Amino acid sequence: SQWKIWSEADFTNTWKTRNKDAHKGTFGTGLLLAGSDEMPGSALLAGLASMKIGIGKLIIGTTPFVASIIASRLPEATYWFNGLNKLPNGDWPVGVKGIAIGPGLTDTLLVEEAIKKIWETNIPVILDAGALQKREYPKRNAPTIITPHPGEFSRITGLTTAEIQKNRLKLASDYAQEHQVIVVLKGANTVIAFPDGSGVINITGNPALAKGGSGDTLAGMILALLCMGENPKIAVANAVYLHGLCADELVKTRNENTIVASELSNILGELIYTLTHNIS
Amino acid sequence: SQWKIWSEADFTNTWKTRNKDAHKGTFGTGLLLAGSDEMPGSALLAGLASMKIGIGKLIIGTTPFVASIIASRLPEATYWFNGLNKLPNGDWPVGVKGIAIGPGLTDTLLVEEAIKKIWETNIPVILDAGALQKREYPKRNAPTIITPHPGEFSRITGLTTAEIQKNRLKLASDYAQEHQVIVVLKGANTVIAFPDGSGVINITGNPALAKGGSGDTLAGMILALLCMGENPKIAVANAVYLHGLCADELVKTRNENTIVASELSNILGELIYTLTHNIS
Amino acid sequence: SQWKIWSEADFTNTWKTRNKDAHKGTFGTGLLLAGSDEMPGSALLAGLASMKIGIGKLIIGTTPFVASIIASRLPEATYWFNGLNKLPNGDWPVGVKGIAIGPGLTDTLLVEEAIKKIWETNIPVILDAGALQKREYPKRNAPTIITPHPGEFSRITGLTTAEIQKNRLKLASDYAQEHQVIVVLKGANTVIAFPDGSGVINITGNPALAKGGSGDTLAGMILALLCMGENPKIAVANAVYLHGLCADELVKTRNENTIVASELSNILGELIYTLTHNIS
Amino acid sequence: SQWKIWSEADFTNTWKTRNKDAHKGTFGTGLLLAGSDEMPGSALLAGLASMKIGIGKLIIGTTPFVASIIASRLPEATYWFNGLNKLPNGDWPVGVKGIAIGPGLTDTLLVEEAIKKIWETNIPVILDAGALQKREYPKRNAPTIITPHPGEFSRITGLTTAEIQKNRLKLASDYAQEHQVIVVLKGANTVIAFPDGSGVINITGNPALAKGGSGDTLAGMILALLCMGENPKIAVANAVYLHGLCADELVKTRNENTIVASELSNILGELIYTLTHNIS
Numbered sequence A, B, C, D: 001s002q003w004k005i006w007s008e009a010d011f012t013n014t015w016k017t018r019n020k021d022a023h024k025g026t027f028g029t030g031l032l033l034a035g036s037d038e039m040p041g042s043a044l045l046a047g048l049a050s051m052k053i054g055i056g057k058l059i060i061g062t063t064p065f066v067a068s069i070i071a072s073r074l075p076e077a078t079y080w081f082n083g084l085n086k087l088p089n090g091d092w093p094v095g096v097k098g099i100a101i102g103p104g105l106t107d108t109l110l111v112e113e114a115i116k117k118i119w120e121t122n123i124p125v126i127l128d129a130g131a132l133q134k135r136e137y138p139k140r141n142a143p144t145i146i147t148p149h150p151g152e153f154s155r156i157t158g159l160t161t162a163e164i165q166k167n168r169l170k171l172a173s174d175y176a177q178e179h180q181v182i183v184v185l186k187g188a189n190t191v192i193a194f195p196d197g198s199g200v201i202n203i204t205g206n207p208a209l210a211k212g213g214s215g216d217t218l219a220g221m222i223l224a225l226l227c228m229g230e231n232p233k234i235a236v237a238n239a240v241y242l243h244g245l246c247a248d249e250l251v252k253t254r255n256e257n258t259i260v261a262s263e264l265s266n267i268l269g270e271l272i273y274t275l276t277h278n279i280s
């Protein structure tokens, strides 16, 4: 069938070693448009995930208030203050290789204006959370990735979450093919549907992830792998796979109720080391 | 008798496993009204405890100043700025399944206005610290929980702390039955008295908890278990039990004087794992 | 002689176990007047040390700017904004059992005004850093403790640091007896001189402590032990002893150049546990 | 030849033990001019590195906004608000033994004004990032160190990065000799060229360092070793050596993609301990 379960081997076969002579430019610059004053943490969670999975440079477009919260825990990133408000004027940081927009954003009008500007570029983009609305997607040469949970997919499609949950694969794939976007339909066994009709089913993850902030972490991971130059299909599949695996690792020694999203990206280092060194 | 000592078996028999298909909505949204500019930490301590014991989503109603302090350590929560001031106007975040009010609050008038609005709802509520005043409690279909230490119980009842400490069980139970609230009378061997005359005695905990911030952590734990859908009696008993057990665990390797409240919720993960896997 | 080297046995013989029924009031409320906008960290270091050595409650009198920096790492404390400016008006938090003033303070005039008000009380006080000036000390029923390093003792006494270092014991003791204060003359082998002519020599500590922030940590430790009700002589000796021992422990596994002051109080828990359980 | 590979023996032979009677003054006061509101993290990374490698005192000249971000993670430092704007007026903190300028600075005019004032002193200076421009260097009695990556060396020299990478040793050395500065040409196998024509090649480090923030950490390490009184050649060589070695150590247990710059200085303590105790 056109569906494939993403396995450990799929991950290890596609995970890249950094080139000896690489520099930070080699791993791309990501632009994260996320976080508002009442929802500042989402930008921190996505940013931590991006930096800790391997991106070269990260620019976070957010408010000064949010930046003041993030920066002490993520000093490796830089900021583009109120980037969302500047985007419509064509103001734009140089060298951006991938964009994620949406976590912690609630000003729908501003987000729409920003997305219109993004459509004019050929930069890969991830639409998450506040950027997930019923919409048309223009034809572009760069991938567009949407990461709805069932509630957000309901908002986008007009279907009920019950309908969606009964028919996750088909509905995600139909949407992906019709709109020519990559659909990451989240929840237990996340479904990744590609524009060509193929798709990936993820089997990592557990209900420790059923808590505020998990999705922000995933968005950051996808952004990073895209910026690092990975093929979009593999980038998305590996990010979803690792995101779930972090949770699976944490529940080996800790009760599932007690995991918080900021802990996920912390263990990527040892997790990937183990996977790529054939230790189990 | 109507008094029961809450045991490890009581905890393990009632502690729930998260459903495979659960999502964050499954574990409820809590509203924490806590923290003022000169007492910001209480909101952080309560919030950390809520998130780390398993709540689905947490909204913290507090000042922007306090939010800026909390959010870097608790990026998984979101904020409702100056919620206390907005509540009287009927402004209200959607989907709230439980409320805790009081930690770090000193503006008694504002707190009273907020509580009046809360009485109009059928949302379970925990009154702690600044929300503990001599008062009447309206008849509601949702539980009201009060968490006084002996000094606060003195303020509420007009009795001296010496009188209270001599007769903890009877006085807590009388108050619970008369006012139809759940009384958590804190201190060594916390007493939990229910409106029906029954009650629970807690035997976990130690004087490492005799330090600023311990009570805030407990309030957050109770809020979370309530929001996660647990029966109120069990929610309160398990929160009090775990709160004390965290301290008991910490003093196994560290001097009792040196524990600080923010460390308590950090070890919930391994603690509950051990209890529910029959490891000792 | 009147000089005594403070030994491990002196520490273990005097270190108190917390009473089973204790509550936070049992361990006192400390007032820490420290930190200014350009020197915010000193208040955090002193505050962390106070809380992590066992104080019941800590109120930090500092600016809102400094509080916003401290509170995320020390949520167990509360704040008294701009306390230094309020003190001269007789505004005063209730129930304070000990005061430390000076770390990170540079406004000499304001500090003097505050100290004048403090002299009117019978609250034990520690004068450190910015509060160390050439001055007279009024007769009070509560101990006054000064904690100069040789440079500060030079400022107070008019002697050169070379003269001081050549004659640490005698000069400290002369000052203590003349002014009826406890003198903690810091540096390798800290000398503690009491008003009655007796004194203690400390032999813990090492040059890992020769770094900005070490002294702030010590001030916080002394404040806590005083508030916890310890006899002033023992409180000061044990604080100095433990402060040095933390550094001695850290250099057992880490290079001495790499220790920073905020790490000292982190290991108090295991350190004291080991000492009081006869493990070595 | 005039080129030497810096070895573990070179490090251990030159690394100093702290004198028993040392105090913080013994290890110098550094001035770090770094960080702007949209690039606050660079100042934190450089500052952490300085403090954690052994400097006595650190003053960070930066904005209040940046200070509020740094200080909770680096309470051992103090601040000189907007130092960059004050420098041209001859306002200047006392006792500074070394200066690093550039990380996170973008206001080129202000930076130039500051550098002009620095030239008037005989204080060792490190020019990094925003302070790296095409310029002449005045004759001074104190060392000037520049730390360009190939992109920055291209900006300074007018050569392309391709030309630079083909001929790293010669180009770095020519520049060092012509301008009488120490050139740290970064990237895999960092080249350190001295004004006298000699040079050092570094063989520690790996592409885990190819990520935003790595260079800031290095600048802080060099600043500290200079302030601690080390000979400039050795200070630079040891800083570059240790900086790379931290990364080499981290990738022994963690995947190279997942390391972030703030982790580097964290492991200096154990790393140097091992090297200087002949443990491997």
Ligand SMILES: Nc1ncnc2c1ncn2[C@@H]1O[C@H](COP(=O)(O)O)[C@@H](O)[C@H]1O
Binding pocket: A149, A186, A187, A188, A189, A190, A204, A205, A206, A207, A208, A209, A210, A211, A212, A213, A214, A215, A216, A218, A243, A244, B019, B020, B021, B022, B023, B024
């Ligand atoms: N029960 C579950 N099992 C596995 N993954 C889950 C579960 N619940 C939530 N998740 C994941 O957690 C994240 C939640 O995203 P969000 O709802 O945007 O915060 C997604 O990646 C989901 O796939």
Ligand SMILES: Nc1ncnc2c1ncn2[C@@H]1O[C@H](COP(=O)(O)O)[C@@H](O)[C@H]1O
Binding pocket: B149, B186, B187, B188, B189, B190, B204, B205, B206, B207, B208, B209, B210, B211, B212, B213, B214, B215, B216, B218, B243, C019, C020, C021, C022, C023, C024
């Ligand atoms: N001596 C003690 N033994 C056991 N628990 C204590 C003791 N002192 C305080 N606690 C607990 O610590 C918390 C203090 O709450 P609060 O006074 O509001 O900060 C309550 O949960 C108390 O039951």
Ligand SMILES: Nc1ncnc2c1ncn2[C@@H]1O[C@H](COP(=O)(O)O)[C@@H](O)[C@H]1O
Binding pocket: C149, C186, C187, C188, C189, C190, C204, C205, C206, C207, C208, C209, C210, C211, C212, C213, C214, C215, C216, C218, C243, D019, D020, D021, D022, D023, D024
């Ligand atoms: N070489 C050293 N040996 C032992 N203790 C030291 C040494 N240098 C500094 N200290 C201690 O570190 C603290 C420095 O205080 P301050 O100078 O106020 O930061 C004091 O407690 C000193 O006794």
Ligand SMILES: Nc1ncnc2c1ncn2[C@@H]1O[C@H](COP(=O)(O)O)[C@@H](O)[C@H]1O
Binding pocket: A019, A020, A021, A022, A023, A024, D149, D186, D187, D188, D189, D190, D204, D205, D206, D207, D208, D209, D210, D211, D212, D213, D214, D215, D216, D218, D243
């Ligand atoms: N591939 C690499 N191998 C070794 N060191 C590297 C590599 N990439 C970057 N670095 C180091 O990381 C730092 C990057 O500095 P910057 O570009 O200013 O952030 C410098 O110290 C470089 O030498």
Ligand SMILES: [Mg+2]
Binding pocket: A129, A215, A216
């Ligand atoms: Mg989401």
Ligand SMILES: [Mg+2]
Binding pocket: B129, B215, B216
């Ligand atoms: Mg309380």
Ligand SMILES: [Mg+2]
Binding pocket: C129, C215, C216
């Ligand atoms: Mg000092």
Ligand SMILES: [Mg+2]
Binding pocket: D129, D215, D216
């Ligand atoms: Mg750089």
